[in-house]
Amino acid sequence: MDSLSNQNEERHPGQWSRQQWLGLLAQSGSDELLSHWQQLDLDPGHRVLREAEIGSVMVRGRIGGEGDAFNLGEMTVTRCSVALDDGTVGHGYIQGRSRKAAMVVALADALLQTDQKPKLAEGLLLPLHEIRQARELELQAKAAATKVDFFTLVRGED
Amino acid sequence: MAENSLAGGFAAPAVNSAVAFRGIMMAMAEPGRIMPVSGGIPPRPMDSAAGVLALTLCDPTTPVGLMPSMDQPAIREWLTFHTGAPIIAPGEAEFVFGRFDEMADFTVFRQGTSEYPDRSATLVAAVASLENSGAVLRGPGIKESRALNLPDVTPFQANAALYPLGVDVVMVAGGDLVAIPRSTRVEVE
Numbered sequence: 001m002d003s004l005s006n007q008n009e010e011r012h013p014g015q016w017s018r019q020q021w022l023g024l025l026a027q028s029g030s031d032e033l034l035s036h037w038q039q040l041d042l043d044p045g046h047r048v049l050r051e052a053e054i055g056s057v058m059v060r061g062r063i064g065g066e067g068d069a070f071n072l073g074e075m076t077v078t079r080c081s082v083a084l085d086d087g088t089v090g091h092g093y094i095q096g097r098s099r100k101a102a103m104v105v106a107l108a109d110a111l112l113q114t115d116q117k118p119k120l121a122e123g124l125l126l127p128l129h130e131i132r133q134a135r136e137l138e139l140q141a142k143a144a145a146t147k148v149d150f151f152t153l154v155r156g157e158d
Numbered sequence: 159m160a161e162n163s164l165a166g167g168f169a170a171p172a173v174n175s176a177v178a179f180r181g182i183m184m185a186m187a188e189p190g191r192i193m194p195v196s197g198g199i200p201p202r203p204m205d206s207a208a209g210v211l212a213l214t215l216c217d218p219t220t221p222v223g224l225m226p227s228m229d230q231p232a233i234r235e236w237l238t239f240h241t242g243a244p245i246i247a248p249g250e251a252e253f254v255f256g257r258f259d260e261m262a263d264f265t266v267f268r269q270g271t272s273e274y275p276d277r278s279a280t281l282v283a284a285v286a287s288l289e290n291s292g293a294v295l296r297g298p299g300i301k302e303s304r305a306l307n308l309p310d311v312t313p314f315q316a317n318a319a320l321y322p323l324g325v326d327v328v329m330v331a332g333g334d335l336v337a338i339p340r341s342t343r344v345e346v347e
Contacts, residue, residue, distance in 0.1 A: 047165070049164045049165055049239075050164075050167055050239070050240070051170070051171065053171070081239075083164070083165070
């Protein structure tokens with residue numbers, strides 16, 4: 001739990017790094033993303049550099065963070081790139097196949113690089129971060145409830 | 159990363175690339191026939207036909223080489239963003255982009271091997287203009303003969319002599335392209 005509350009302190013509005021906000025937006029559910037985006041009521045002028053397209057990427061992992069990387073499996077990813085009228089470029093990559101959500105992430109990424117950042121951090125990143133945090137806590141609680149303690153009084157080998 | 163180096167991709171990738179592929183295929187099937195292609199606008203000084211060819215044929219599995227005139231940050235960024243093709247030395251690449259006068263010695267590029275003649279380079283060479291007059295082309299895909307204003311016939315003759323090895327050449331000027339595959343025999347007018 002400590003690590004989560006530390007993360008929370010790091011993420012006050014205005015302190016988001018691009019890596020952090022793209023990571024959060026990529027992993028947020030597209031329904032939650034779209035509803036919070038609509039509440040912001042932004043319609044920035046933009047051009048599409050790359051139309052939203054759906055593809056798959058191979059997710060690779062290492063057990064325990066070490067050893068050889070292995071292919072965990074493929075996941076569906078949608079990406080999109082836009083340029084705002086002032087030339088700021090935004091890229092959106094999301095899980096799943098919602099072209100609309102990929103476009104929203106690309107727009108949000110571009111706007112977060114402009115002076116609109118505080119507004120988006122407050123209205124989009126913060127609520128999505130809270131949703132994600134709640135989801136993680138719930139998962140941890142479920143996992144904790146199934147925890148089994150193994151006691152071995154005599155191990156035998158010593 | 160500047161915005162203008164990322165603009166100019168296909169607006170409707172599926173349709174644009176299918177149409178462009180058809181144009182490039184017809185050009186290869188009928189050497190010397192000038193085919194217009196459209197849909198992509200690469201950064202200067204790359205011709206739009208060369209850009210369309212890159213958008214259509216290049217992907218992460220086709221290493222691309224850039225001759226000095228094309229080896230500019232804007233072109234590198236554009237190719238990387240739109241095609242994902244790795245950019246490597248022209249001598250190792252499968253597609254090489256440049257001006258014709260930089261590429262006049264075809265033998266420095268990949269020629270294929272006897273077992274795999276297809277492992278050879280395709281040269282995309284920019285010329286000032288394309289018109290059906292001048293050097294005489296004969297060979298598969300040409301009924302009698304076809305004329306084309308080649309800047310120089312010597313490298314094409316040497317290239318055809320290597321058959322089945324050798325390179326395939328696509329010459330571009332603006333939005334037009336014309337193909338001279340290795341099977342085409344070139345004679346002076």
